[in-house]
Amino acid sequence: MNKIETLRETLKKVYNHRFKSIPDRIDHALEDAKITLDKLSLNEMKTITETLIEEETQNLKKDVEKLLEQKEALERTLHKKSEELQNAKYTIFNAIEKKIENENNIHVLHQIKLQSIDLYDMLSEMVESAMITALENDTDRDIDDSIKEVIKEITYESIKEGSLNTIRVRKILSTILATAIDIAEATPPRAEELLLATLKGMRSGLIKSIDRFKQRLAFMPVEAKHILIEDYDTIIEDLNQTDTIFSQIIITQASQSSQTIRKILMELNQEMRYDLEELILISKETAEIIKEKFSNLAKIAVKKADIALHSPKAQEAKRMGIQAWGVAKVALENAIKSAKDVIDKK
16 A cells, blocks of 8 residues: 555544534544644645545535435426426317317417417427418418518517526527528528518517516516516626627528528628617617616625625635735746746856
């Protein structure tokens, strides 16, 4: 057994949990093992710290592993139950629809259905179905308006209830556009028409979602304002560049498409850049309302963050940062001195 292994085994034998605190346990272990920290090599110091951590935290590790297993099981159950919940909703709506003969009431029911189910899980399939249906029902008339309207409603219903952050909005809009691209690839003669209608629908749905968010700000309950506090700067920034985000989504999807579709999308993107005034206006208005109503709440959040900076964990991070700077400073000074010595010798 080499010196490192002996050191490790000795520490494991003498480490005793009967002492009340971690510092006491470490003091007695080092004393019983006759270890002087000032005389250790890097490998020896590493072995000691790793062994002490292992001995002290082995029960905590078991607890964490057990909780992770429970979390995975809970996530599987949650996923299964979420699917059952969605399926139950579909079944209920289908059963109700079979009892309705009036076409207008069926449209009303479908509107309620759109607001009741989780659209995000079925977004791609729903866009595909809607566009194919529009194509199949088309005769000689232009299908631009019908596709634009259906994409507008799908976009609006998908975005409106959740958080208005870039990642979520990007994902929804990218999914819709990617599905429309697949349909356009399959129908080359109408590709430009389909993609233009889709982009217009996405734009209108996004505008409608932001406008709804703006209207709700005035009546937002206190308990919901934490969403804005936690993500205040991000939401303001996102709202001030919605036109750029919209354009980036088109460019990204274009870069992943065939040459023909890429050319169409890049041309449409260039044309639409001059037709986003309404989106820019509603976004900036919403950003201003957030600033007016919630800037004080954001300041409170900053104060709380400042308090958190004085927590033991933050103080430890600060201390280690200062130490790291000190080590780097000494290393730099030594390097300069060594270089100077070489020059002096010459």
